[in-house]
Amino acid sequence: MIPLDSLFASPPTKKDRDAAFFSYTRSICPRCKKIIDAHIVLRDDKVWMQKKCPQHGPFEVEISSDAEYYTRSLSYTKPGTMPYRFATKVEHGCPEDCGLCEDHLQHTCSPILEINDVCDLTCPVCIVRNQQRYSMTMNEFKSSVDFLVARHVRLAPIR
Numbered sequence: 001m002i003p004l005d006s007l008f009a010s011p012p013t014k015k016d017r018d019a020a021f022f023s024y025t026r027s028i029c030p031r032c033k034k035i036i037d038a039h040i041v042l043r044d045d046k047v048w049m050q051k052k053c054p055q056h057g058p059f060e061v062e063i064s065s066d067a068e069y070y071t072r073s074l075s076y077t078k079p080g081t082m083p084y085r086f087a088t089k090v091e092h093g094c095p096e097d098c099g100l101c102e103d104h105l106q107h108t109c110s111p112i113l114e115i116n117d118v119c120d121l122t123c124p125v126c127i128v129r130n131q132q133r134y135s136m137t138m139n140e141f142k143s144s145v146d147f148l149v150a151r152h153v154r155l156a157p158i159r
C-alpha cells in the first residue's frame, strides 16, 4: 500500500547531465587502439570527446576550447575535392583501409611525411607506431613524393 504521506510529498527532482550531446562519431581506444563509438559533447563552453572501451573503460579528451567557434565552423561546408586516383579499396571500413581509400571525402590537402619516428613524446592517444628506430631513406622519400604527385599532381612546397 502507498503511504498516504507520499501522495502529498514533492516529487523527486530530475537532474541534468553535466554535458549536452552534440554529435556521434567513431574513435579508437587510446590503450588497445580498438575502434569504438564516441560522443562529442558540449560542457563549460568547450567541446569534448567521450568514449568507452569495453576493456579499458571511459576516456574523455578536450577537442576544442571554444564551443561557439567549433559549432559555427561546422556551418561552412562544400563538396569535397577528390584525388585523381585513390590508392586503396574499401574492404574493412575506416580507418583500416587508409590509403586514401574510395570512401575518403577529401583529397590530401597537407601531406606530412614523417622522415623518422624519433619522438620522445609517448602520448597515449598517438596512433603512430612510435618505436624510435625508423628513418626514411632518400629513395623511400622520393617514392613517397612520387606517390603523392601521381594522385594530387600539385603539391605545395614540402619543408
Ligand code: SF4
Pocket: 093, 094, 095, 096, 097, 098, 099, 100, 101, 102, 103, 104, 105
Ligand atoms: S582514407 Fe579516409 S575514409 Fe579511408 S580509411 Fe583512411 S581515413 Fe578512413
Ligand SMILES: [Zn+2]
Pocket: 029, 030, 031, 032, 033, 034, 053, 054, 055, 056, 057
Ligand atoms: Zn581498449
